Amino acid sequence: MDVYEAVASRRAVRSFTDESVPRAALERVLAAATRSPSGGNLQPWHVYVLTGAPLAELKERTCERAEAGDPGDERQYRMYPPEPKSPYRERRSAAATRRFGALGIRREDMEARRAAVAANWRCFGAPCLLLCYIDRDMGAAQWADLGMYLQTVMLLLRAEGLHSCAQMAWSVYHRTVADVVAPPEELVLFAGLSIGFEDRSAPFARIGRAPLAETVTFLGDSASGGPGQPASS
Numbered sequence: 001m002d003v004y005e006a007v008a009s010r011r012a013v014r015s016f017t018d019e020s021v022p023r024a025a026l027e028r029v030l031a032a033a034t035r036s037p038s039g040g041n042l043q044p045w046h047v048y049v050l051t052g053a054p055l056a057e058l059k060e061r062t063c064e065r066a067e068a069g070d071p072g073d074e075r076q077y078r079m080y081p082p083e084p085k086s087p088y089r090e091r092r093s094a095a096a097t098r099r100f101g102a103l104g105i106r107r108e109d110m111e112a113r114r115a116a117v118a119a120n121w122r123c124f125g126a127p128c129l130l131l132c133y134i135d136r137d138m139g140a141a142q143w144a145d146l147g148m149y150l151q152t153v154m155l156l157l158r159a160e161g162l163h164s165c166a167q168m169a170w171s172v173y174h175r176t177v178a179d180v181v182a183p184p185e186e187l188v189l190f191a192g193l194s195i196g197f198e199d200r201s202a203p204f205a206r207i208g209r210a211p212l213a214e215t216v217t218f219l220g221d222s223a224s225g226g227p228g229q230p231a232s233s
């Protein structure tokens, strides 16, 4: 699989089979992902991989909290601006409409939406969960490094025939996650990454992207260098 194919075929998969993830494949991916770049080569990611009993315990405990309507622990970082402005607001709402629309969930059906969101804490059925932490002393640049690391992992997983879904949702119940993982006190949970084989029978929507011209400005010679890549939808 070449890099373009890996990028194009990666998406947030939210329905997995229970087929276990081969340990050797995971180790290949995580060993290769150590080559991810980071400012000053700090490599600020701290990663835990859960399968089997610890993952079952985590799913059970977080699902219990979610089902009880528990709003979660004090937030350790802001997931989104409180009032995203245009065009972010519209992009987020369009993605949600596409995602829930594919599941047959109407906009006003908040109960069905909540149930779909609660599937986060079952890892959407995935048998493997990677949890990515960062030292609380780190700044914005190191948080960006975590994004690069996770994207590298997600692309390498595609090369192994695996899929994934990045999940900030785990940060909502970070205390329960910490009860199971027991990370050092100085670490903050950024996100989880559910990993597994896709359940191909499940409906899904491919989420579009803004046209290239909305997010990229060419200055200088490259501005006359040709039509470039068409925007995907």
Ligand SMILES: Cc1cc2nc3c(=O)[nH]c(=O)nc-3n(C[C@H](O)[C@H](O)[C@H](O)COP(=O)(O)O)c2cc1C
Binding pocket: 010, 011, 012, 013, 014, 095, 120, 165, 166, 167, 168, 169, 170, 191, 206, 207
């Ligand atoms: C850092 C990060 C956190 C995310 N958190 C969640 C999450 O908690 N739950 C979820 O269902 N999807 C989550 N997503 C998936 C995004 O919703 C998804 O990537 C986006 O809508 C684009 O869709 P696509 O990845 O299928 O192209 C997250 C993605 C990223 C990169």
